[in-house]
Amino acid sequence: MALHFLLESAGDARVGDVVVLGGAEAHHAASVRRVRVGEEVTVGDGRGVWLTGTVASVQPKEVQVEVVTRTETGEPRPRTVLVQALAKGDRDEMAVQAATELGVDEIVPWQAARSVSRWEGAKTAKGVARWETISREAAKQAHRAWLAVVSQPVSTKDLVRRAASSRMLVLEPTGATALTSVELDPADPRDIVLVVGPEGGISAEELAQLRDAGAESVRLGDTVLRTSTAGPVALALVNAALGRW
The missing domain is CATH 2.40.240.20 (Hypothetical PUA domain-like; domain 1)
Incomplete structure (x- = not known):
């Protein structure tokens, strides 16, 4: 190629x-x-x-x-979005790279309650720039016609507001519904937003806030995946469900 x-x-x-x-x-x-x-x-x-x-x-x-x-090539619809909680080491960066290769349209850094890594002040701009570089290089390697957008970091309150206008799926090991059983309509124009927590998981308070805003808790099998793995795995399943693979 x-x-x-x-x-x-x-x-x-x-x-x-x-x-x-x-x-x-x-x-x-x-x-x-x-x-x-x-x-x-x-x-x-x-x-x-x-x-x-x-x-x-x-x-x-x-x-x-x-x-x-x-x-x-027209922009994909519906758009797929990965909300990736900040994680220690390079685990969140690994998720950014893999998700870009798998075709995600937007990547949103999330300052979750249990995130060990914290982006504050100048570190915020540096972190966003780093994710943009990783995503850009991954898009070139994958021969993508559309680059993924790396957004500014969001809080849980920001996610609650976004849940009202999107199909938000929160990846949670205790979720009652398996992601593979969720019906996704390719004709639905709403963004499909996949929310991945940090190493310590999403707090009960955050889960409740997102659920009350209309988000759905879904699980990936019977095991607990790393924060670097969960998003890309979920994105692959969503691509298959939408008929893109």
């Missing part, structure tokens, strides 16, 4: 045009992946535009690609 690169201005390109990769993308193409003149590559804008082209020239700081074909 051809190597894939991202360029924000790719959406303006037409067949026959030459698009120019610069900065980090040029370095990645020329020095890391070592593309060669005449090689076929793909370039996307992360918002549905997909270009196939051939490398016209390679320089350390500039790679030119002549566009051969252009296609456009």
Whole structure:
């Protein structure tokens, strides 16, 4: 499969045009992946535009690609959203990477009551930027036409408000309903929001608040999955239920 690169201005390109990769993308193409003149590559804008082209020239700081074909892909509906509680180490980052590869449309950092990791002050912007970088690289590897959006961190109160306008499924080992038995309608325009707690789980108070707002508690089998694993597993099941896989 051809190597894939991202360029924000790719959406303006037409067949026959030459698009120019610069900065980090040029370095990645020329020095890391070592593309060669005449090689076929793909370039996307992360918002549905997909270009196939051939490398016209390679320089350390500039790679030119002549566009051969252009296609456009509509944004998936319904959107899938992963609300990932902040976790210690790199467990939440592992979830971000895997969920992006599996096609999630939005990733929302959640400062849950039992989150050991805390994003405050300058650490918030740094954390969001880190998740954006991980998601962007995973999207390139997965050859995604649409990039996932990494939102600003939310509180439980924010999730309660969001529950009113979405199909919110809270992943909870004690949930009475298995995710595999939940009916999902591809024609339902509401976001499907999967909520994953931190290492210590979602507190009883948080579960009650989300349930009262209309969220549904669902379980994944009879075992307890890590916070890094639960979201991607649930997303895979949702993709299958929606007929995307």
